[in-house]
Each structure stands twice: as C-alpha cells, then as structure tokens.
Amino acid sequence: MSLVSRSLLAALAVVLVLAPAAVLAACGNDSASPSPAASPDKVTLQLNWFHEAEFVGYYVAAAKGFYGARDLDVTILEGGPGEPAIDSVLDGRADFAISSFGEQRNAVAEDLPTVALMSAFQIPPLVIFSLAESGIASPADLAGKRVGVTTDYWKDVLDETLQAAGVKPSRVTAIPVEAGDLEPLYDGTVDAWLGYAQDEPIRAEVEGHRVRNVFPADYGVGGYEGLLLADRQTVEGAPELVRRFVQASQQGWRYAVEHPDEAARILLDWAPEPGLEFQELAVRAVAPLVDAPQAVIGWIDAERWRLLMADDFDPANPGFTTLFSAAAP
Amino acid sequence: MLRSRLPMSFTIRNRLLLYFVCLVVFTAVAIAGITVVIASRDARERVVGQLESVATLKQQQVDSWIGGLRLNLDIVLSEEGIEQDLRTLTRAAPGAAERDAAYRRVLHRFSWVATRVGLFEELLFMGPEGEVLVSTDRGHERQQLGMNDYFTEGMRGEFIQEPSWSLSLNKMTVVASRPVGAGGEALGVLAGRANLDSLNAVMRGRAGLGQTGETYLVGSNHRLLTELRTAGYTIPNAYVRTSGADAAVDGNESGSATYPGYAGQTVIGVYAWIPQLKVALMAEQGEAEALKATRLALWTTGAVALLAALLAIIIGTTLIHSIVRPLSELGETAGRIADGELDLSARVKRDDEIGKLAGSFNRMTGRLRELAASKERQRLARDLHDAVSQTLFSISLMAEVLPRVYEKDPAAGKQRLEELRELTRGALAEMRMLLLELRPAALAETSLPDLLRQLGEAVVGRARIPVDVRIDEAVSPPPAVAVALYRIAQEALNNVVKHAAAGQATVTLRGSTGDGHAGVELTVADDGCGFDIDDVRSGRLGLGIMAERAESIGALLELHSAPAQGTVVRVVWSP
Numbered sequence: 029m030s031l032v033s034r035s036l037l038a039a040l041a042v043v044l045v046l047a048p049a050a051v052l053a054a055c056g057n058d059s060a061s062p063s064p065a066a067s068p069d070k071v072t073l074q075l076n077w078f079h080e081a082e083f084v085g086y087y088v089a090a091a092k093g094f095y096g097a098r099d100l101d102v103t104i105l106e107g108g109p110g111e112p113a114i115d116s117v118l119d120g121r122a123d124f125a126i127s128s129f130g131e132q133r134n135a136v137a138e139d140l141p142t143v144a145l146m147s148a149f150q151i152p153p154l155v156i157f158s159l160a161e162s163g164i165a166s167p168a169d170l171a172g173k174r175v176g177v178t179t180d181y182w183k184d185v186l187d188e189t190l191q192a193a194g195v196k197p198s199r200v201t202a203i204p205v206e207a208g209d210l211e212p213l214y215d216g217t218v219d220a221w222l223g224y225a226q227d228e229p230i231r232a233e234v235e236g237h238r239v240r241n242v243f244p245a246d247y248g249v250g251g252y253e254g255l256l257l258a259d260r261q262t263v264e265g266a267p268e269l270v271r272r273f274v275q276a277s278q279q280g281w282r283y284a285v286e287h288p289d290e291a292a293r294i295l296l297d298w299a300p301e302p303g304l305e306f307q308e309l310a311v312r313a314v315a316p317l318v319d320a321p322q323a324v325i326g327w328i329d330a331e332r333w334r335l336l337m338a339d340d341f342d343p344a345n346p347g348f349t350t351l352f353s354a355a356a357p
Numbered sequence: 358m359l360r361s362r363l364p365m366s367f368t369i370r371n372r373l374l375l376y377f378v379c380l381v382v383f384t385a386v387a388i389a390g391i392t393v394v395i396a397s398r399d400a401r402e403r404v405v406g407q408l409e410s411v412a413t414l415k416q417q418q419v420d421s422w423i424g425g426l427r428l429n430l431d432i433v434l435s436e437e438g439i440e441q442d443l444r445t446l447t448r449a450a451p452g453a454a455e456r457d458a459a460y461r462r463v464l465h466r467f468s469w470v471a472t473r474v475g476l477f478e479e480l481l482f483m484g485p486e487g488e489v490l491v492s493t494d495r496g497h498e499r500q501q502l503g504m505n506d507y508f509t510e511g512m513r514g515e516f517i518q519e520p521s522w523s524l525s526l527n528k529m530t531v532v533a534s535r536p537v538g539a540g541g542e543a544l545g546v547l548a549g550r551a552n553l554d555s556l557n558a559v560m561r562g563r564a565g566l567g568q569t570g571e572t573y574l575v576g577s578n579h580r581l582l583t584e585l586r587t588a589g590y591t592i593p594n595a596y597v598r599t600s601g602a603d604a605a606v607d608g609n610e611s612g613s614a615t616y617p618g619y620a621g622q623t624v625i626g627v628y629a630w631i632p633q634l635k636v637a638l639m640a641e642q643g644e645a646e647a648l649k650a651t652r653l654a655l656w657t658t659g660a661v662a663l664l665a666a667l668l669a670i671i672i673g674t675t676l677i678h679s680i681v682r683p684l685s686e687l688g689e690t691a692g693r694i695a696d697g698e699l700d701l702s703a704r705v706k707r708d709d710e711i712g713k714l715a716g717s718f719n720r721m722t723g724r725l726r727e728l729a730a731s732k733e734r735q736r737l738a739r740d741l742h743d744a745v746s747q748t749l750f751s752i753s754l755m756a757e758v759l760p761r762v763y764e765k766d767p768a769a770g771k772q773r774l775e776e777l778r779e780l781t782r783g784a785l786a787e788m789r790m791l792l793l794e795l796r797p798a799a800l801a802e803t804s805l806p807d808l809l810r811q812l813g814e815a816v817v818g819r820a821r822i823p824v825d826v827r828i829d830e831a832v833s834p835p836p837a838v839a840v841a842l843y844r845i846a847q848e849a850l851n852n853v854v855k856h857a858a859a860g861q862a863t864v865t866l867r868g869s870t871g872d873g874h875a876g877v878e879l880t881v882a883d884d885g886c887g888f889d890i891d892d893v894r895s896g897r898l899g900l901g902i903m904a905e906r907a908e909s910i911g912a913l914l915e916l917h918s919a920p921a922q923g924t925v926v927r928v929v930w931s932p
Contacts, residue, residue, distance in 0.1 A: 151524065165496050165525075166496030168496060169496065192500075192501055193500070194498070194499040241524070243524045245524070246500050246501075246502075246524070246525050247499065247500050247501050248500075285596070286579070286596035286598070316522045316524065317524075319578055320522070321506070321519065321522070324578070325578075332504060
C-alpha cells in the first residue's frame with residue numbers, strides 16, 4: 029500500500045471517529061454551550077427545605093443529565109428550618125437558591141439584589157385538608173370546626189383563606205399541633221389540618237386515610253411558590269450560565285411532571301426516608317401545581333407578579349425576570 | 358462424445374426450462390411486487406381516510422359541544438331582568454334585602470339552567486374583580502378567580518378556557534365564559550364549568566376502528582385529557598409525546614402520519630388541532646391491526662404467486678421432458694442403427710409430431726434395410742457367380758476329364774486330383790465366407806485365426822494366388838477388434854486379388870507384446886506391382902475404409918508400397 033493511500037485512510041479514520049462527536053456537540057445545545065472539552069461550570073443550588081418532592085425538578089435535571097448536557101456541574105444543597113436559603117446567594121455561598129414568594133417579596137422591599145428567575149409552582153402547594161368523610165369541601169364548611177395549625181405562618185394562611193371566603197376567623201378554632209404527628213386528625217381532636225400538598229396529605233394517605241384538600245389558592249391566598257433566585261450580580265455577570273441553568277431546570281421540571289413515577293424514583297435517591305409509595309404520590313400531587321393552565325412551566329406572569337407584590341411593587345426593581353426561560357420571546 | 362461436450366445451457370431441455378422459468382418467475386414476481394406496492398399504499402390511504410372521517414365526526418361533536426356551552430350561557434342571560442339582578446349583586450351592599458332577593462332569583466335561574474340542560478356542572482358569576490358572587494356550588498362563592506383566563510378574557514368577550522385540571526374538583530374541566538352587561542362596560546363574567554365526562558364519552562365512543570383504534574384529546578401542554586383504552590395512563594399525570602401529538606400541539610397542525618404511539622407501538626394516526634378549545638384531537642389505530650387484512654391478502658397473493666411459479670416449473674419440466682425424451686431416444690436409436698443394429702426401430706407410442714417423426718424414421722430405416730438387403734443379395738449373387746460358380750464349373754470340367762487323364766497318365770491324374778481337392782476347398786471356403794456375410798453375427802462367434810484361414814483359402818480358391826497364412830494361435834483380441842481386423846484383412850486381400858497381380862501373398866497375425874500389453878499385429882503383404890502412395894487418394898482402393906476401421910478400434914494402420922515393390926498393410930492394435 030502506498031504512503032499516500034495510507035495517510036488518506038488514517039485521515040478517514042480520524043474523521044469517522046471525530047464526526048459523531050462533532051455532530052453530538054453541535055446538536056447538544058444551541059450557541060449557549062461551549063465546547064465539551066472544557067471542564068463544566070460548577071454551580072451550587074441551595075434549597076430552602078429538606079430534600080423532598082417540592083424540588084423534584086432539580087433532582088431530575090441532574091439525574092437525567094440536563095445540566096450536564098448544558099455543561100453544568102450542579103451541587104444541590106439541602107436546607108432546613110431557621111436558615112433562609114436566600115442569604116446564601118446574597119453572601120455568595122451559592123449561585124442559586126430556592127425561596128418562598130414571601131421571602132422574595134420582603135427582600136425586594138428591603139432592596140436586596142435578589143432576582144427571581146422562575147417559579148416552580150404556578151399554584152401554591154398550600155392545602156387545608158381533612159378526612160374525606162368529614163365532608164369539608166370549602167372554607168365555609170370549616171365554621172364551628174377545629175383546625176390544627178403548626179406555626180403562625182399557617183395560622184395566617186388559615187385566617188386569610190377564611191376571610192377571603194367570607195367566614196369570620198373567630199368562628200373557627202385553631203388548635204396548635206405538632207408537625208410530625210397527624211394522630212390528632214385521625215382521632216378527631218381536630219377536623220382539618222394545614223400543610224403542603226406534597227407532604228402532610230400524602231402522609232395521611234400512606235397511613236391509610238382518604239383525605240380531601242381545600243386549596244387556599246382558589247380563594248386568592250398565596251401566589252408563586254418555589255422561586256428560583258440568583259444574585260443580581262450573577263444574573264448580569266454571567267447571563268449565559270444563568271440561562272443554561274434555568275432552562276435545564278425547567279426541562280427537569282417538565283420531565284418530572286410528565287414522568288412522575290420515574291421522577292419519584294430519582295427523588296427517592298435524595299430522600300429515601302418516606303419510601304417509594306409516598307414519593308410517587310407526592311410527585312403526582314406536585315405535578316398539577318407545576319403544570320397548571322395558567323402558564324408554561326416555570327413562567328412568571330408580570331401582571332400576576334405585580335398583583336402579588338401589591339404595595340411592594342417597584343417597576344424599577346420588579347425582583348423577577350423571565351428573560352432566561354425557555355418560553356421567553 | 359460430441360454431444361456431452363456442449364455447455365449445459367445449449368441443450369434444448371435446458372434452454373426451454375430456462376425460458377419457461379424466467380417467464381413464470383418474472384411474471385409472478387412482477388405481479389406480486391406491484392400488488393404489494395399498490396395495496397400497501399391503498400391500505401394506508403384507506404386507514405387514514407377512515408381515521409380522518411372518524412376524527413372529523415368527533416371534531417364536529419366537540420364543536421357542537423362547545424357551541425352548546427356558549428348557547429347555554431346565552432340562555433342563562435335570556436331571562437327578563439337577570440342582568441338587572443346581576444348588576445344589583447355587584448353594587449348592593451352585602452346583607453341588603455334587595456341584594457338577597459336578586460341573589461335568590463339569580464341562583465334559581467342558574468340552577469334551573471344547570472339541571473335542565475345538564476351541560477354545566479357549575480354556573481357562576483364573578484364580579485368585576487374576579488370574586489365569585491353566585492355559584493350553583495355554594496362552596497365556591499367568595500372564591501377569588503381573577504387570576505384565571507376565563508375571567509380576564511371573559512371580561513372582554515366570549516371565551517372557552519382550554520381543558521385544565523381543577524384542584525378543588527379533582528378532575529378535568531372546561532370553563533366557558535362571557536361578559537355580562539351591555540354598552541362596553543362589563544358588570545362581571547358569567548362562567549359555566551363543564552366537566553370532560555361528555556367529551557370523554559365522545560372520544561371513547563366506538564367508531565369501528567378495531568381493537569386498537571381510539572380517539573383522544575391532548576392539551577396544549579401535552580397533557581392527556583380524555584381516557585385511553587390502554588390502562589396505566591391516569592389523568593392528570595399522563596402526557597402524550599408522539600410525533601403526531603407534537604405536530605398538532607406544538608405546530609398547531611392537522612394531518613396524518615405513521616409514528617410510534619404513546620405506548621411505543623407503531624400507529625397510523627390522524628391529528629387535528631382544535632383552536633377553539635386549544636386541544637389536539639388524535640385518532641389512531643395500531644398499524645399492525647389496521648393493515649392486518651391487507652397484509653394477509655398480500656401474503657396470500659405472494660403464496661399463490663409462489664405456488665403458481667412452482668407449479669409452472671413442475672409442469673414445464675414434465676412437459677419439456679416429454680418432448681425431449683422421445684427425441685433423445687430417437688437419436689439414440691438412430692445412433693445404434695448407424696452402428697450396425699439395422700434391425701432396431703424407434704418406439705412409436707404417440708400420435709403427435711414426435712410420433713410422426715418416429716414413424717417416418719421407422720419407415721425410412723425399413724426402406725433402407727430393404728435396400729441394403731437387396732444390394733447384399735445382388736452382391737451375393739455376383740460373388741456366387743464370380744467365384745463359387747466359376748470354381749465349381751472348373752471343378753466339374755476337371756472332374757469330367759479326370760478319368761480319362763487318369764487312364765492315360767496316372768501321375769498327371771494324381772496331380773489333377775490334387776488340384777481338384779484345392780479347388781473344392783477354395784469353393785468351400787468361399788461358401789463359408791458368403792454365409793458369414795449373410796449372417797454378420799456369426800463373424801463375432803468365429804475366432805480370428807479361423808476367419809483369416811478361410812479368407813486365405815477363399816483367395817486361393819478364387820484367384821489361384823497362393824496365400825501363406827501364418828497365425829499365432831495364442832492371439833485372442835476382443836470380438837469388436839477381431840471383426841475390424843478381419844474386415845481390414847478382407848479389404849487388403851481384395852486389393853491383392855483385384856489390383857496387385859501378385860504371385861504370392863502373406864497374412865500374418867501375431868501378438869505384439871510391446872509395453873507388456875497383449876496387443877495384436879496383423880500384416881497382409883504381397884509381391885505384386887505395388888503403387889505410388891502419393892498418387893493414390895485415400896478414398897481409393899478401400900484405403901479410407903481400412904483407415905476408418907483401424908481408427909474405430911484405436912489401432913495404428915501402416916501402408917508401405919512402391920511401384921513394382923509389392924504392398925504391405927500392417928495394423929497394430931493394443932488395448
């Protein structure tokens with residue numbers, strides 16, 4: 029074989045080996061992704077609670093490689109009570125954090141430089157739930173009943189809901205209860221309970237009780253929930269990184285919603301304690317709150333945001349942006 | 358020998374077979390192929406057409422359902438005074454008697470329409486801020502629904518909210534809404550919440566699409582809205598991501614395609630985007646089932662074509678065999694006749710062209726046999742006349758004079774008597790030879806030395822030329838070789854008698870033991886006039902015949918002669 033044809037063959041071999049990689053790289057993501065040869069960008073996400081179904085979209089994005097495909101190496105940090113996740117982006121410990129709408133509203137009111145990038149929940153996952161046989165189907169049905177509340181926050185949610193539904197809060201007896209134990213509900217000490225759709229009602233169901241949810245959201249209580257925040261410095265300094273993270277996260281949420289059982293198994297790796305049945309029900313409870321008729325997944329509607337911010341709304345510093353959403357125009 | 362050297366394809370049998378098979382197979386393949394292509398396409402088109410008509414039917418039902426929602430909202434407002442009551446609800450202070458009366462009348466009207474028509478599960482009226490002022494579901498009063506599109510859009514005009522999951526009702530619902538109040542400023546929004554049970558029933562209604570055919574609705578977020586036949590797809594957690602649903606939902610297109618269905622099996626699907634409801638209507642049927650009948654028909658066609666081809670090949674082979682076999686038998690018979698078996702005749706078993714050919718062939722050989730026999734008789738008659746009768750005449754003359762010669766001179770008488778004896782033996786030998794010619798089979802039965810001795814005696818008797826026959830008695834070649842050698846010796850001696858004017862001839866037969874084989878060497882020599890070999894063409898003097906005979910047994914024929922030098926013919930045969 030001549031030298032020329034030998035080198036031609038070698039060149040062909042190189043092309044054959046490299047071509048699929050090049051094609052993959054080209055198809056992987058649009059202009060946003062740099063060459064796969066570079067080491068992925070390390071990013072930290074600080075959650076605002078223990079690992080649970082509320083964050084399932086992020087676990088799925090990590091497990092299904094949506095972050096990796098956008099050249100991101102994401103570390104997800106668990107949160108807990110008493111330590112606002114929002115602080116971690118302000119002091120630079122994390123690039124992104126999850127927060128409640130209330131926290132972000134306060135932060136904006138205090139002129140803190142946090143920007144909401146997406147809202148996982150279109151409908152807040154707050155519920156007033158009762159045993160199905162109690163027949164409580166609306167806040168009006170709570171009149172004269174005892175309702176278990178764990179914290180002042182939930183007492184506020186209860187009162188706000190009652191007021192919106194035209195029921196005097198004084199007609200309902202709020203009974204302080206312990207967060208971990210639903211026994212008072214089962215034994216009739218209380219008629220209803222306030223909690224998160226993906227948590228307490230699921231626990232009751234797993235423990236063999238059929239429950240019925242009343243959503244305060246139907247009465248205008250609560251707004252966006254599960255906000256993804258970043259420091260303004262990050263948003264302005266590394267917009268491409270933010271875009272990649274937001275879009276990969278939204279893809280994770282979309283996948284979780286459409287594949288609840290697979291998402292539950294992924295969630296189980298992070299939060300094995302409650303068991304698979306619990307996590308499957310939890311993800312199924314979260315899904316319709318995330319993929320709701322109001323908007324595409326993760327979207328923040330400017331008008332709705334303005335209404336929710338009410339007096340704290342400042343057009344110069346709205347405290348959110350949808351620029352990085354996949355659905356952004 | 359010659360025939361077997363031909364390439365296979367040159368025989369009539371193979372050529373016919375090839376043409377036949379080509380013809381049949383090509384036809385079968387062409388018919389089967391064209392049928393498959395046309396039938397597959399037609400079947401797919403037919404299935405798509407069927408799905409399209411089903412989809413159209415279902416879409417009309419959906420449209421009329423939507424029309425019913427709108428119409429019923431209008432009916433609610435058609436009552437005299439209802440609009441005034443609704444205005445009162447939005448303006449009057451809670452608790453006012455005027456408001457309570459209006460509330461009761463409105464609720465009554467709502468309940469009447471809802472129960473009478475049965476289309477709406479809930480009829481509600483929202484004030485200008487989206488708060489529910491009246492609802493047939495009392496638990497929903499005071500709800501704040503201002504965030505919903507059916508309120509914001511309903512303030513502006515008629516609106517149908519796409520099917521969505523209602524958390525409080527735990528089911529898929531569709532909300533139709535419209536503004537209340539004339540003259541630009543809307544008082545609020547009248548809304549009717551319908552559940553998807555009736556749409557579900559419409560979609561689930563059988564439409565003659567077999568076991569796997571079904572129609573269902575997919576929402577704008579790909580969520581499955583109506584139930585599927587396949588278990589395991591629960592609303593609201595099931596989503597449909599197929600290329601058909603993608604085209605309809607993401608592309609707002611309508612069309613048809615074959616693609617992997619939601620459960621992974623290949624389906625033929627028709628999809629239509631229904632903009633009023635923002636849903637995709639999917640009509641699908643499993644490809645396997647949809648094309649089952651056609652595929653069966655195609656397989657059958659293929660099998661029949663194959664069978665026909667096989668049958669044609671079998672029949673063709675038989676037919677060709679029935680034509681070619683008698684032909685080759687005839688050829689064989691002709692060959693054997695050419696080899697001397699003149700008594701053979703071809704078998705005639707048929708009444709067709711080949712039968713006629715065989716009949717003609719038999720008539721021809723019969724005629725030739727008669728001709729040959731009559732020529733042979735003529736030759737015998739001539740030989741008898743030429744040889745035996747002359748010899749016998751000489752014998753009778755000699756016998757007549759013998760007594761008198763014997764009386765005069767007993768010594769001369771004795772010599773005449775000896776001559777008489779020789780003549781008689783010659784005549785006898787000639788008679789035997791003629792008998793041999795009359796019965797050729799006897800040639801093979803007589804040993805070569807005897808045959809050669811008879812030849813010698815016959816020549817002596819006929820031509821009075823002394824023939825010295827020297828025989829090696831041990832020589833015993835195979836019958837075919839013996840006959841050929843005899844014929845060569847006969848021909849050579851004929852030449853001696855006719856042309857050589859020889860005084861003496863010698864016939865020698867001996868074994869040629871060269872190479873260790875039991876070969877034979879025959880020599881016929883004379884001292885006659887000889888001839889110039891270059892002047893004599895091979896056809897003359899029977900030389901050609903001798904050469905052919907030698908060649909037929911694979912023997913070597915040598916001829917030595919020159920004018921006035923005599924002639925030697927030598928044949929050497931080795932096995």
